[in-house]
Amino acid sequence: MEQDFSQLTESIKKYRGKPGILIPLLQEVQQIMGYLSKDTMAYLSRELDIPAAEIYGVATFYSMFKLKPQGKHIIRVCKGTACHVSNADGIKDALKTALELEDGEDTTSDMLFTLTEVACLGCCSLAPVIMIDDTTYGKLSPDGISRILERYAYEEGK
Ligand code: FES
Incomplete structure (x- = not known):
């Protein structure tokens, strides 16, 4: 089109x-x-x-420019040092699993979420940290990821 x-x-x-x-x-x-x-x-x-x-x-x-359509909600996973040593990789894996993203994919097929990595979100004492749109979630564990995502899916009636 x-x-x-x-x-x-x-x-x-x-x-x-x-x-x-x-x-x-x-x-x-x-x-x-x-x-x-x-x-x-x-x-x-x-x-x-x-x-x-x-x-x-x-x-x-410049990484600020997006060459592909983005999901409605942008999830930023912090990969800065404090988050890295606090299992940021585990958080990212939990997000990918919950969002059913294959390797190389960053946006869900329903265009609800795009997953991206950032260097530091500036709130290292809360490591590991993610941001979804303008909301920060800290001191995360991989087990808690699904519950956070459910709120956004619920808003969409999914
Ligand atoms: S390293 Fe993650 S918020 Fe700073």
């Missing part, structure tokens, strides 16, 4: 012809579209006369 780029008209107007705009432009576009598809980057390249390779280079260099 073709993506609808009409929502990007204002952004294109705002950034057209200005130097050094790629990062703020891509942030804004990602906020509007949810992620940066190849079609979106090609559209930006055409409209702003910026080489597609340059756009793609920036989008793939």
Whole structure:
């Protein structure tokens, strides 16, 4: 299905012809579209006369840019030192099992969750820590993961 780029008209107007705009432009576009598809980057390249390779280079260099559709809820698993030594791997494995994610997958098939790793969430005394959207969960054990996820699934009526 073709993506609808009409929502990007204002952004294109705002950034057209200005130097050094790629990062703020891509942030804004990602906020509007949810992620940066190849079609979106090609559209930006055409409209702003910026080489597609340059756009793609920036989008793939910075981890804040998402090239695939993201789940409704973003789960950040902290892999910083304090969390790592407090079984962050076990937490991540429990999440993958509960979300039924295969190796290499990060988003559930119902698009409810995307699982990602981060370096440190800034609350090391609560290790091991995850964040789901803006909510922090600390002092976790693998056994408690399903209960946390159930709340979100329940909200969706699943
Ligand atoms: S290392 Fe996990 S919150 Fe800092």
